[in-house]
Amino acid sequence: MKDNNDMPGHLARRFQQIAVAVFHAEVDEAGYDLTPVQYAALAAISTNPGVDQITLAGLIAYDRTTITGVVDRLVQKGLLVRNASTKDRRARELQITDEGRKTLDGIAPAVEAAQELMLRGLTAEEADELLRLLRKAIAAGNELSRAPLRETSVTAKAKPAT
């Protein structure tokens, strides 16, 4: 009988479970109320002002239907604004607000601390190796999920390489 500890799927779930718990603990203690997903979205929009929701989904590998709710809540909190695009009336352009940028700056140390805490059982070399192996496994499996990573940024769209 195969043990749970030999099942990569089980270990993946457990590691992610701990990662989320650590994120919440650090962020709450710092006085912020943001989930890991909301943080990732906010950071991606900050780096790519004016992205539409589909592109945002690709940048951080979310499902497109999940984005709607996440953006709703970030707008609700006043950290984002969502406006109809003038170039494509189907699309919504996302912009971070001053409040959103302030939150992003203020939360950074807590996020950093969380990333370290979730690897506290490993040496620095082991941590690097874990990240390398995760990246490699993810790259090979990217297209297997409904929400693959898409590196197409808004800028790349506007100014195609050719």
Next chain:
Amino acid sequence: MKDNNDMPGHLARRFQQIAVAVFHAEVDEAGYDLTPVQYAALAAISTNPGVDQITLAGLIAYDRTTITGVVDRLVQKGLLVRNASTKDRRARELQITDEGRKTLDGIAPAVEAAQELMLRGLTAEEADELLRLLRKAIAAGNELSRAPLRETSVTAKAKPAT
């Protein structure tokens, strides 16, 4: 600016996302309708007949409140029975049904295939190392989540080591 690819939390989410997608793809193709969580619960109950829900939660590191719904759906599908314990009227004893055992046997090849598929980008040595590092990181972070792994089995409860 730190890239998402350097954030263990982000990589954890992506790897788990792919793991779940691969699990569903393989299991659906084999003609079964079970989620990863339902499979883990069913397997644990098969190995520990008569467990109560709290012990089950500890065995596979779920939150206790999540178990209720998962067990509901497995009972609904006829794969489990849930009976009030005679020893402790608060507790529910979980037993796998013949149908449940048949499902567990039939689904095994698909589950095996999924576990391999999610590591297809890695060599055998890398896969082993990834699992080792995940186990180590998880062991160090076990108590940080609300749903830590508890190795106390029903048998261990009935016959304490001392």
Next chain:
DNA sequence: CAATATTGATCAGTATGCTGATTATCAGTA
């Protein structure tokens, strides 16, 4: 230009996963 296909966003529905509260029961003790 008209028919067709595609795309961005949203929605309904289902299943995790969590926080915090409640209920019923059990265990220990004065």
Next chain:
DNA sequence: TACTGATAATCAGCATACTGATCAATATTG
């Protein structure tokens, strides 16, 4: 035995994640 505390299960509520459908707008093609 009455009181106190702990425990098993459930519930309400919220936030991911997904499948599949729908709607509006855009792009493509005959």
